[in-house]
Amino acid sequence: MSTTVATINDKTNLGFWVYLMTDCILFGSLFATYIVLHKNTFGGPAGGELFDMPAILVETLILLTSSFTCGLGMLAIRRQKRSQALFWFGFTFALGVAFLVMELSEFNALIAEGNSWQRSGFLSAFYTLVGTHGLHITIGLLWMLVMGWQLLRKGFKDSVIRRFSLLSMFWHFLDIIWIFIFTFVYLMGDLQL
Amino acid sequence: MRRLSAIDKRLVSYAVGFISSVILTVIAYALVTHDDIVRTLTAPGIALIIAALASLQLIVQLLFFMHISEEQRPRWKLLTFIFCFIILGVIVFGSLWIMFDLNDRMMMSPDEMIKYMNKQTGI
Numbered sequence: 551m552s553t554t555v556a557t558i559n560d561k562t563n564l565g566f567w568v569y570l571m572t573d574c575i576l577f578g579s580l581f582a583t584y585i586v587l588h589k590n591t592f593g594g595p596a597g598g599e600l601f602d603m604p605a606i607l608v609e610t611l612i613l614l615t616s617s618f619t620c621g622l623g624m625l626a627i628r629r630q631k632r633s634q635a636l637f638w639f640g641f642t643f644a645l646g647v648a649f650l651v652m653e654l655s656e657f658n659a660l661i662a663e664g665n666s667w668q669r670s671g672f673l674s675a676f677y678t679l680v681g682t683h684g685l686h687i688t689i690g691l692l693w694m695l696v697m698g699w700q701l702l703r704k705g706f707k708d709s710v711i712r713r714f715s716l717l718s719m720f721w722h723f724l725d726i727i728w729i730f731i732f733t734f735v736y737l738m739g740d741l742q743l
Numbered sequence: 744m745r746r747l748s749a750i751d752k753r754l755v756s757y758a759v760g761f762i763s764s765v766i767l768t769v770i771a772y773a774l775v776t777h778d779d780i781v782r783t784l785t786a787p788g789i790a791l792i793i794a795a796l797a798s799l800q801l802i803v804q805l806l807f808f809m810h811i812s813e814e815q816r817p818r819w820k821l822l823t824f825i826f827c828f829i830i831l832g833v834i835v836f837g838s839l840w841i842m843f844d845l846n847d848r849m850m851m852s853p854d855e856m857i858k859y860m861n862k863q864t865g866i
Binding site: 564567568571572574575578579581582583585586603607610611614615617618621622625628629719722723725726729730732733734737738740741742743 | 750753754757758760761764765768769771772775776781786787789790793794796797800801804805808809819820823824826827830831834835838839842843
């Protein structure tokens with residue numbers, strides 16, 4: 551790899567990292583909003599009464615596994631093995647879709663019971679925080695599709711490899727955000743704190 | 744023993760990160776969902792423990808998934824992360840401090856509020 555490519559990679563990588571840090575601030579504000587509002591149930595249900603904890607654990611493990619398979623996909627990219635890379639990123643994609651489907655069906659069940667974001671301040675903050683994460687996941691999935699297509703069309707070009715490394719950073723980042731949603735929204739909600 | 748190549752090392756680090764993350768997640772989940780444990784440790788005690796477990800998992804994933812320790816000097820990623828962390832602390836703890844303080848002062852019953860205001864104005 552020539553020096554210029556390495557320099558471009560480093561700079562792009564750092565720039566993307568700085569974007570992730572600003573995204574962190576966005577999620578931090580939403581977490582603060584959620585914690586401030588989580589007692590304001592307006593006579594409606596609190597978190598502990600709503601959450602289906604085994605399903606949440608399954609969601610968490612699915613996302614964690616997808617973060618791992620994304621890492622394996624990245625190793626295949628570094629080894630320049632196309633079919634392996636497609637397999638692992640395809641696996642990651644499938645797990646991401648499974649996660650999103652579970653989250654949306656959770657939302658759907660809550661709304662069907664009359665607990666939509668209009669019910670209380672707590673639920674507004676809940677849907678905003680968890681929904682923003684879900685939106686990030688959706689965008690990550692679209693990105694994965696685009697990268698799969700680029701890998702098939704362009705092969706292992708420097709720019710393609712670089713974009714894959716940014717994608718995997720994004721995906722690991724979303725898993726880290728989910729740890730905190732799992733802990734502060736779901737587990738602490740179940741403790742009725 | 745054959746020396747591990749850079750890619751093999753990465754594979755080991757992903758595996759270590761994955762397994763320890765799963766363990767940390769399952770411990771946190773078990774602490775919250777077992778009623779006996781909740782009764783002995785009390786809810787605030789468990790909240791502290793699971794917050795610590797989440798922070799530990801943050802560090803595990805930064806090290807083993809995002810490989811932040813492999814960065815070469817100057818360590819801009821680490822620096823921006825620390826800066827972001829400080830800003831986050833200001834936003835989150837600042838908001839909570841202000842809003843909970845306001846709740847304490849403003850969310851009282853009308854009678855309490857009259858008493859409180861009389862006390863403040865010295866009537």
